Amino acid sequence: MRGTIFKIPDSVSAEDVEEVCHTIEGLKPFNSYNIAVSCIHDLDEGHWSDWSEETTGVTLESAPSRPPDVCYNVEKVNKDRPHQLMLMWKTLNAHDANGHILGYEVSYRQKKHPFLSRIVNTTNLKMVFEVTEEELEVAVRAYNSAGGSPYSHIKIDPRLCQTDLQLGKTYRINVYPISYELCGPPKSINANLNGALLGAVRLHIEDVTKDTVSVQWEWQQMEVHTKVLQYRVLLRMGMTQIDSFPVWPDVKQHTFFKLRANTAYSVHLVVETPNDNISSEIIPIKTNDFDFSERIIFTACGILLLILSIGIIFMLYRIV
Numbered sequence: 001m002r003g004t005i006f007k008i009p010d011s012v013s014a015e016d017v018e019e020v021c022h023t024i025e026g027l028k029p030f031n032s033y034n035i036a037v038s039c040i041h042d043l044d045e046g047h048w049s050d051w052s053e054e055t056t057g058v059t060l061e062s063a064p065s066r067p068p069d070v071c072y073n074v075e076k077v078n079k080d081r082p083h084q085l086m087l088m089w090k091t092l093n094a095h096d097a098n099g100h101i102l103g104y105e106v107s108y109r110q111k112k113h114p115f116l117s118r119i120v121n122t123t124n125l126k127m128v129f130e131v132t133e134e135e136l137e138v139a140v141r142a143y144n145s146a147g148g149s150p151y152s153h154i155k156i157d158p159r160l161c162q163t164d165l166q167l168g169k170t171y172r173i174n175v176y177p178i179s180y181e182l183c184g185p186p187k188s189i190n191a192n193l194n195g196a197l198l199g200a201v202r203l204h205i206e207d208v209t210k211d212t213v214s215v216q217w218e219w220q221q222m223e224v225h226t227k228v229l230q231y232r233v234l235l236r237m238g239m240t241q242i243d244s245f246p247v248w249p250d251v252k253q254h255t256f257f258k259l260r261a262n263t264a265y266s267v268h269l270v271v272e273t274p275n276d277n278i279s280s281e282i283i284p285i286k287t288n289d290f291d292f293s294e295r296i297i298f299t300a301c302g303i304l305l306l307i308l309s310i311g312i313i314f315m316l317y318r319i320v
Helices: 292-319
Strands: 032-035 055-058 070-076 083-089 103-110 118-122 126-131 136-144 152-156 171-175 187-192 198-208 213-221 230-237 240-247 253-256 264-272 277-286
Touching (some): 070 152, 083 136, 198 230, 213 230
Antiparallel strands (some): 032 055, 070 083, 103 118, 136 152, 171 187, 198 213, 230 240
């Protein structure tokens, strides 16, 4: 069954007794509906009959109601070749697609070079073009069997996309969360061509149970002389690696699960570089014999046995 099943909240009256066909309006396109019929002889004194057996009807497709969300990236491959423009877009949700999306129409044109204008149909969610440094206009729309969506229009100036990053120079990158018209506070990070100028430091144990180990670390600004690909937290038992977790600046803790009770492990904070992996911090740890709740139960049982033993000895003493 295609689409989403919608229940019509109110019945539809067809008062013409000679009518054998009735049109129900106001339904959503490309959706399945269950339909049944009931009749009555006299609206004032009669009683409605039982509903007939249900039948399923599927409404036809209509053109998508909104354009796809499009983003782009412009990259200069080398000095002797044109820029590469990469377009990407998201699939429409079922409510906006109004049918099965067959593909996307992508067009771009440059005012000063109209001979480079192109219109391409594709089923992919990404396309790459070669463009000059002149400003261009891009339009993307989705289409199904009933027609095309509105166009998503973007104006792009490749010259503004050349940041000319310099080796050894520090840049500040701000990332803003955006939801429709709302924009949240940014998260910032300093970086250069060697990587982010942040280091994971002060690794320490947060909690230990019989089968889990939780660790925490902190991030601090630092100068990076070697290119750092990423940080990683490892769990080892002897020389055997048990688990591994990549560490990014928005993460400050991690928990390793399903460990053995009363077993020695070691937690490693590893710096990954293009040439080697360096363990910057190592913490030995041993899991517990029992959890806290189990210790309470064992302690309570021990106290109970002690009380019972004292009671039995006292009763034997009185009998003697």
